[in-house]
Amino acid sequence: MNDSTNSLPDHRLICTVDIVLLTLRAGQLQVMLLKRDREPFAGALALPGGYVHASEDQDCEDAAQRVLLNKAGLQSPYLEQLASFSGPARDPRGWSVSVAYMALVPAPEPALPGQHWLPVDRLPQLPFDHGRIVAAAAERVRNKSQYSSLPVHLCPEPFTLPQLHGIYETLLGEAINPVSFRRKMDELAILEPVPGAKRAEGPHRPAQLYRLKDEFRQTLRLVGRGLNA
C-alpha cells in the first residue's frame, strides 16, 4: 500500500471527511468518538470519518451524511461544513485533505453501544489532527450561540423555554437575562408552541412546550444584536 502511493501523481491526494458530532449532556458540550477498527491508529478513539468515495458520493457533504448514517445511525441531523484540514503529517498514510463537518444532535439517552461521548474541553490526545478539528467545532458552536438559533438543534423536542435558556447559558458559559431571552426567541419566530402541551419539573407552574418550525430544521436564524452584551 505504501509503495503504490509513491507512484501516484502529485495532485491526487487522500481525501477524507471527518464528522464532529456534538451534543449537550451532563451540562457539557460533548463530542462523539468511535474506536477505530483499522490502521492507522486502530483501537484509538477518533472522530467518525472515512474516505470520500468518488464512485458513490455526489460531494463531500454527501460523504459526511453517509458516514453519519453508517457509523452513528443518524438520518439527517443539523449538519454544516466546518473547514478543511490538510498537510503531509496529519495522516500517516500521506499528504491528505480532510473536509470536516459539524453535526448537532439532542443528547441520545442512553448512548448507543460503541459510541463514546466525551466533553470537548477534557479530551485525551486524539489521533490525526482530530484535537484541532474538535476545537474548531467547539469554538464555532459557542460563537454562533451568541447570535443565532444554532443551539435549538441540541435540544430534544419538544422543549420548554427555560430548558433552551439553560442550553444557551451552558454554551455561552454565562447567565442570560431570562426576559431578554424570551423576547429574542419571540422575535426569531422559529418556535411554535405545542398546543396544550406543558411540562412541570416539580411542584410548580408547568412550562409551555415548543418545537422547532419545520422550515428551520436545517437553517439558522440570526439574532438582531446578539443575545447579551
Added chain:
Amino acid sequence: MNDSTNSLPDHRLICTVDIVLLTLRAGQLQVMLLKRDREPFAGALALPGGYVHASEDQDCEDAAQRVLLNKAGLQSPYLEQLASFSGPARDPRGWSVSVAYMALVPAPEPALPGQHWLPVDRLPQLPFDHGRIVAAAAERVRNKSQYSSLPVHLCPEPFTLPQLHGIYETLLGEAINPVSFRRKMDELAILEPVPGAKRAEGPHRPAQLYRLKDEFRQTLRLVGRGLNA
C-alpha cells in the same frame, strides 16, 4: 490523461485550491479573474487556482499563498479559508475537491496586465463552479462587514475615517451613522493615527490619516453589537 485517472484508487482525488481575490474599485466589490492558459476551459476567465502539490505545500493554505504569489504577485494579503467545494461534475477532469480561499487587497491602481477585475454582482458565466465560489466569498465579506474589522483590508493605507466609512457603506449597501462609526472604530482600537498626516480631498478641513496596527494585519476584531441595527 483521461485513461490514467480511471485506474486510480477511488479515494485519491483531484485536489485544488481556488482563490477569490477581492477588492473595492469604482464603488463595487470586484473579483480578480485570469485568462486560463490551459485546458480545461483554456482562454476563459476564471479564478486563480491550481493543484495542491503534495511535494511542496505544507497545507492547502500554503498552496493558496503560492498561487497568489505566482499568479497575482501578492506576498501576504489578508487570507482566510472560505469553504470546500466538491463533486464529480465541477471539473471535467473528474471528481474533485477544491479548497477555496478568500483574499482581500486594497484596489491596485492600475490593474496589473492580465488581471481582470469584474464586479461580483455582474459576472459572466464562469467555468467550473467558480460562480458559486465567488458568490460565497461575496456573501461572507458582506456578512462580516456587519460586525467586524474585515473591510480595513480593502482600504489602501494610510486612509482617513471618512474613506473607511464609505467602504463599509458600500459593502453593506446602506448608510452608517458617522458618529456611531467613529465610536465603533475607536472601541475596536485597531487603528493608529499617522502622526501629523492629514489629507484634504477638496477645499475643506483635511482628515486625519490612519493605519492598521501591525498586530491586526491578519486578524479580525469583532464589534460589540454590530455596526448598525
Added chain:
DNA sequence: GCAATAGTGTCTTTGAGACAATATACA
C-alpha cells in the same frame, strides 16, 4: 469671509437588563 467636509457634544430613541407582580402546578 464663504463653502465644504472633518470632527465633537449632547439630546432622543431603542432595546437590553433588573425587578416586581401574577399564574399555576403539586404537596
Added chain:
DNA sequence: TGTATATTGTCTCAAAGACACTATTGC
C-alpha cells in the same frame, strides 16, 4: 394554603442615531 418555577409588565440603564455646533482647509 405554601412553595417553587413560569410568564408577563414595567422601570432603569446603556448604547445607537439624530442633530447641532465647532474646526480647518482652499478659494
